[in-house]
Amino acid sequence: MARRAQDDCFVLELPLVTTPQQERVLEVRLDVARQVYNACLGEALRRLNLMRQSVDYQRARKLPKGRERKQMFAELRKRSGFDEYALHAYAKQFNHAWLGDHLDINTIQKLASRAFDAVEKYAYGAKGKPRFKGKRGLHSVEGKDNKCGIRLRGHCIHWLGLVLALRMERGDLVVAYGLDKPVKLCRVLRREIRGKTRWYVQLVLKGKPLVKDNNKPGERIVGLDIGPSTIRGRRRDFLKLRGGTATAVLACPGGWDRAVRPRKMG
Numbered sequence: 566m567a568r569r570a571q572d573d574c575f576v577l578e579l580p581l582v583t584t585p586q587q588e589r590v591l592e593v594r595l596d597v598a599r600q601v602y603n604a605c606l607g608e609a610l611r612r613l614n615l616m617r618q619s620v621d622y623q624r625a626r627k628l629p630k631g632r633e634r635k636q637m638f639a640e641l642r643k644r645s646g647f648d649e650y651a652l653h654a655y656a657k658q659f660n661h662a663w664l665g666d667h668l669d670i671n672t673i674q675k676l677a678s679r680a681f682d683a684v685e686k687y688a689y690g691a692k693g694k695p696r697f698k699g700k701r702g703l704h705s706v707e708g709k710d711n712k713c714g715i716r717l718r719g720h721c722i723h724w725l726g727l728v729l730a731l732r733m734e735r736g737d738l739v740v741a742y743g744l745d746k747p748v749k750l751c752r753v754l755r756r757e758i759r760g761k762t763r764w765y766v767q768l769v770l771k772g773k774p775l776v777k778d779n780n781k782p783g784e785r786i787v788g789l790d791i792g793p794s795t796i797r798g799r800r801r802d803f804l805k806l807r808g809g810t811a812t813a814v815l816a817c818p819g820g821w822d823r824a825v826r827p828r829k830m831g
Contacts (some may be wrong), residue, residue, distance in 0.1 A: 578765055707752035
């Protein structure tokens, strides 16, 4: 199935103003998020292994690539519960336990999606087997949207009773431009800087990032020296920037077919 085209978005990262008490609450919530992630990861790996051990899975692997093979794998995934929304249903139980006192349901579902994405890439061979997060191994949590859970209201982040103010500099055009855009979701991030824990928020904003006047493309010619050992003969590169479009033009006797390997000096 073709993926839906995503809208343009960019990330604005800002530090948070936190008190020691708020930092302790954030540390507890990240540790609880780690436990939820590990539980969802273990469940997704268990369902993948059960699916691979079935006789129908071995039969589907031997089929030639085509519609029948694809449909058979889809039925196996549905039957074994190896699906993102099925893992959401599994993770719903954590919201009714003591873990729900520290995390909202949207954050729990995003953690389940994060675990399923790691296992799915492993299932397709795109990445290796995902590992469980150790203590302080999870450094960020995010919400699904800006309506509930982790959300931005004014110049503060609201999350289950916590109100964290944004630290901003006056006259910063980038921050002012970003805060004027619609917020897609918020991500709370922990970083270790020089032995100290710092807290940040990443605002995923809809639209295109700000391009300052001194960074906008213009019309000019820039010469590039690519070295005498790349192409035989006299070489000269020109990079022409016209209307924001970059075009590389190579002036070389004989063209690219005269390109040779670099020769040893001396």
